[in-house]
Amino acid sequence: MPDVTTDDAPLSASKHPSAAIDVATDTLLEKRGDSIVGRSVTINRPRAELFAYFRDFANLPTFMENVVRIDVLDSKRSHWVVKAPAGKTVEWDSVVTDEADGSYIAWASEPGADINNSGRIEFRDAGARGTVVTATLLYDPPAGVVGKLIAKLFQREPAIQARRDLRRFKQLMETGEIATAAQTRQQFEEELA
Amino acid sequence: MRALTWHGRHDVRVDTVDDPEIINPRDAIIKITATAICGSDLHLYDGYIPTMQSGDILGHEFMGEVVEIGPKSTLKKGQKVVVPFTIACGSCYHCGKHQYSACDNGLPADNQDIAQTLYGQPMSGLFGYSHMTGGYAGGQAEYVRVPFSDVGPIVIPEGIDDEKVLFLSDILPTGWMAAENADIEPGDTVAVWGCGPVGLFAVQSAFLMGAERVIAIDHFPRRLELAKKFGAETINFEDSGVYDALLEMTGGIGPDAVIDSVGLEAHGFFVDNVIDQIKKSTFLGTDRTHAIRQAIYACRKGGRVSMPAVYGGFVDKFPLGAFMEKGLTLKTGQTHVQHYLPGLLAAILEEKIDTTFLISHRLSLEEAPQGYKMFHDNQNEVTKVVLKPGLAPTL
Numbered sequence: 001m002p003d004v005t006t007d008d009a010p011l012s013a014s015k016h017p018s019a020a021i022d023v024a025t026d027t028l029l030e031k032r033g034d035s036i037v038g039r040s041v042t043i044n045r046p047r048a049e050l051f052a053y054f055r056d057f058a059n060l061p062t063f064m065e066n067v068v069r070i071d072v073l074d075s076k077r078s079h080w081v082v083k084a085p086a087g088k089t090v091e092w093d094s095v096v097t098d099e100a101d102g103s104y105i106a107w108a109s110e111p112g113a114d115i116n117n118s119g120r121i122e123f124r125d126a127g128a129r130g131t132v133v134t135a136t137l138l139y140d141p142p143a144g145v146v147g148k149l150i151a152k153l154f155q156r157e158p159a160i161q162a163r164r165d166l167r168r169f170k171q172l173m174e175t176g177e178i179a180t181a182a183q184t185r186q187q188f189e190e191e192l193a
Numbered sequence: 194m195r196a197l198t199w200h201g202r203h204d205v206r207v208d209t210v211d212d213p214e215i216i217n218p219r220d221a222i223i224k225i226t227a228t229a230i231c232g233s234d235l236h237l238y239d240g241y242i243p244t245m246q247s248g249d250i251l252g253h254e255f256m257g258e259v260v261e262i263g264p265k266s267t268l269k270k271g272q273k274v275v276v277p278f279t280i281a282c283g284s285c286y287h288c289g290k291h292q293y294s295a296c297d298n299g300l301p302a303d304n305q306d307i308a309q310t311l312y313g314q315p316m317s318g319l320f321g322y323s324h325m326t327g328g329y330a331g332g333q334a335e336y337v338r339v340p341f342s343d344v345g346p347i348v349i350p351e352g353i354d355d356e357k358v359l360f361l362s363d364i365l366p367t368g369w370m371a372a373e374n375a376d377i378e379p380g381d382t383v384a385v386w387g388c389g390p391v392g393l394f395a396v397q398s399a400f401l402m403g404a405e406r407v408i409a410i411d412h413f414p415r416r417l418e419l420a421k422k423f424g425a426e427t428i429n430f431e432d433s434g435v436y437d438a439l440l441e442m443t444g445g446i447g448p449d450a451v452i453d454s455v456g457l458e459a460h461g462f463f464v465d466n467v468i469d470q471i472k473k474s475t476f477l478g479t480d481r482t483h484a485i486r487q488a489i490y491a492c493r494k495g496g497r498v499s500m501p502a503v504y505g506g507f508v509d510k511f512p513l514g515a516f517m518e519k520g521l522t523l524k525t526g527q528t529h530v531q532h533y534l535p536g537l538l539a540a541i542l543e544e545k546i547d548t549t550f551l552i553s554h555r556l557s558l559e560e561a562p563q564g565y566k567m568f569h570d571n572q573n574e575v576t577k578v579v580l581k582p583g584l585a586p587t588l
Contacts, residue, residue, distance in 0.1 A: 044286050129286050160306075167302035175282040175341070176265065177217040179301045179318065181328040183338060184214045 012038020012136065024136060030097055030108035032118035033140040037159045041166045044130035045173045047123045051102045053173065054121060063168035063178060065192070066161050077110075090114035116140040117158075133169070135162055195582070196250045196334035197561040202240035203569075205251065205562050213330065213338035218265035221342035223276060227355040228255035228332045230561070230568050230578045231363060232389045233456075233503050237322070238565050242505060244307060244324040253278035253320040254362040255332025256355060259342075267343040273353075274346035276339055277530030278363045280318030280329060283344030293317060294527035299341070300327045311506075316527065333561055335582050347534040350542075356549045356579065357541055360390070365541075365548060366533040368394025368454070371501035372402050374524035375450035379403040384439055384448035384491065385425070386484040387455035388416035390551055390577055391501055395452050396425045397546055404450075408442060410435055413573040419550065439491045447493035455484035456502030489516050500525035551577040557584040 014020035017036055025031040043050055053059055057078045061067040068089060071079040076096045084090045092113030098106040108118035117139040124132045139158050171178050182188035198208045213222055231254050236242050256275040259268045268274065281288050281296035288296050299318035300308065307325045308315035318340075321331015330337060339346060349358050368391045375383055383399045385392050388411040399407050400423065409420035410428045417427040428438045439448055485500060489512050492498060498521050516523070540546045553576045556564045564578040 042286065044284065044289070163306075164302040167305055170285075171282075171298045171302065174284045175219070175298050177219060179282075179298055179327075179340065180216055181301055181304070181318075181330070182216050183330050184211050185216060187211075188216050 010038055010040075010134075012036060021138065025138070029106045029120040029136060029138065030118040031138065032108050032113075032116040033138040035139055035141055035158070037137040037139075037162050038134065039162050039166055040132055040134040041170050042126055042129050042132050043170045043173050047125055047131040048102050050131050050133060050173060051105075051123050054123075054169075055099075055105060063172050064161075064165045065168065066165075082115075084114075092117070133166065135166060137162055194335040195558055196330070197252060197558065197580075198247075199237060199245055199249045199251055200247050203238060203566075205238065205565050207559050207561055208248070210248075210250065210334075213336050215261055215263045216338065217340060218263045219341050219343050220263040221259055221266045221268050221339045221346070222261035223255075223257040223274065223332075223337050223339055223346075224260045225255050225257040225332055225335060225337060225558075225582050226273070227257070227359050228252050228334075228558075228580050228582075229359060229362075229364075230254075230333070230564055230580070232391070233322075234565070235569055236456075236503060236505075238569060242323050242325075246324060246328075249321070249323070249328070250330040250334055251321040252331030252333030252337075253322055254359065254364065255320075255337060256349070256359050256362060257332075257337075259346075260336070262342065265343060268346065268348070273349045273351070273355075275349060275358050275361045275534075276320070276332065276337070276346045277361075277366075277534065278320055278322075279345075279527060279530050280320065280327065280340055281344060281531060282341050283531075288344070288531075291529055291532040293529040293531040295529075304328055319527075333558065333580060335558065345531055347538060349538070353542070354549075355581075356552060358538065358548070359579065360394075360548050360551070361530075361534055361537055361541070363528065363530065364390040365394050365537055365546070366530045367391045367501050367528040368396075369398045369533055369537060370526075370528050371395040371452050371454060371499050372398035372404075374497075374499035374501070374526075375399065375452055376497050376522075376524075377402040377404050377450060380405045381449040382406040382408065382443050383450045383452065384408045384410065384488070385420075385452045385454060386410045386488055387453070387502070388413070388420045389454060389572075392416075392452070392454035393419055393423070393551065394546075395454055395501070396420050396423050399452075400424055401540075401545065408439065408448065415573045416576065419576065422550070423547075435487055436491050443493070447491050447496065449493055450497040450499065451488040451492045452499045453485045453488050453502045456504060486510065486512055489521065492519065492521055494519045496521055498523040501528070552579050554578045555584065556580050556588065557586045558582040559586050560588050563588050 011020040011024050021036050057070045066083045068081040081091050093110040094107050096107050104122040106120040119137040122134045126132045168178050194212045196210050259272045279294045280299040281293035282298040285297040294317045296317035300315050304327050305315035318327030320329050372395050381404045383404045385395050388409050396407050407425040409425040412431045558580050568575045568578050
């Protein structure tokens with residue numbers, strides 16, 4: 001097995017993803033898939049404010065474009081409805097498996113999920129630059145590799161989505177709105193659909 | 194409303210399109226009173242800029258009257274404003290450092306993918322300049338939606354003629370930043386390639402910053418004449434060898450600072466240009482870059498290179514050896530317009546900077562396609578075309 005700990009680079013940049021997943025699932029998050037996505041963004045807002053907004057899962061559809069809705073079931077559990085290619089949706093129940101107030105949240109899908117997935121989001125102080133927010137996601141590509149290709153065509157691939165959702169989170173937190181080039185409200189609604 | 198739309202190479206039309214509306218809380222809608230065709234619009238017109246879509250509304254130099262505001266806008270209806278071509282949020286780390294064209298949040302999240310892939314990090318949004326820069330509708334129209342209107346637009350005092358302040362939107366701050374990036378010291382000789390609007394404003398700015406001599410380089414006699422009016426010495430590259438002339442005019446030293454305000458469509462029959470042009474037309478995609486090569490070659494040892502000119506992709510035969518061996522410094526970038534607006538508005542009102550000299554043609558919005566053609570075909574006579582939606586057609 002390749003050694004993924006020979007340098008200080010994050011696991012998401014590893015050229016040996018399966019070994020990286022082993023390390024990640026050893027310490028950071030539950031294992032719910034064989035594809036790993038990791039992405040960091042620096043947000044010019046205080047850590048506590050970002051954590052509080054994110055921890056209220058009902059807020060997430062505001063900037064997660066593919067999430068249709070999240071029903072908060074109790075303090076640890078929530079039900080997710082997410083867009084999939086070809087006008088379909090996929091659903092799962094998610095449970096918070098570990099968290100530290102203001103620092104990180106780890107979650108995992110419960111048995112019976114349409115797509116198995118787990119994730120972790122970390123919030124670290126970055127001095128005058130604000131807060132570094134790092135998301136790490138593990139997931140089972142829908143119907144394997146072919147499904148992943150199809151999802152990519154429809155831009156619903158988790159790697160693309162995670163990157164764009166983090167940018168939208170940053171925009172919302174820093175500017176109070178999410179940038180759009182739409183000219184009319186009708187066009188804006190169509191882009192969200 | 195009526196708007197100038199892009200449909201392909203050398204094909205722009207005035208179409209009827211939907212009026213823009215307030216979408217986000219910080220938006221404002223501006224009724225355009227004056228808008229200009231920029232030299233960089235010709236790069237779109239010539240089809241050099243990728244990610245254009247048929248129907249895109251062009252124009253990034255514009256001003257007008259505030260007619261509608263979102264709940265978080267700080268503008269008031271009826272105010273006259275000039276709008277920066279860079280769309281910046283004012284809240285991110287880069288905006289905090291006044292690096293507005295590097296704003297993290299100006300581009301819609303999805304559009305950031307293209308710029309990130311091409312450049313490593315996405316830049317700010319731009320009005321009317323392809324989908325790589327956000328796909329925002331431009332201001333060569335009757336109305337425009339302006340995002341982050343509490344940060345970008347500068348309010349113009351009543352009673353000031355549009356033509357005096359319109360160029361705050363792009364070319365004046367761009368020319369000013371070009372001179373600033375040349376780190377001019379008193380007594381310096383500064384050479385400016387390209388006497389288009391940016392070059393001519395760079396000439397004026399360089400003198401204001403203490404340059405003793407400015408040498409302007411172009412091949413259009415009318416443009417060289419304008420540079421001369423501001424006190425520049427001139428080199429017409431069709432009549433004189435630029436490197437030889439510059440060296441002789443500086444006692445064999447070379448200019449202390451050089452400014453390339455030509456960019457990716459440099460003219461002239463030079464071998465490197467021809468090769469670049471062949472590659473460009475066969476989609477091998479290198480920029481046509483004679484001006485910057487020549488500038489680096491002529492620049493004095495330890496001198497400064499400022500590059501306001503627009504480049505989009507890769508270059509061949511960049512004189513990296515000359516650049517390294519002579520210990521040059523290069524500064525460049527899209528203009529941080531918002532940073533320069535208050536100071537430059539004051540300079541215009543105090544008549545330290547002349548702006549209206551540039552305007553050679555005033556047309557109605559309906560005549561915009563002819564305006565593009567004229568500007569493209571006759572860069573000697575046509576120095577700047579200003580479009581006014583309220584004006585009756587004259588052509």
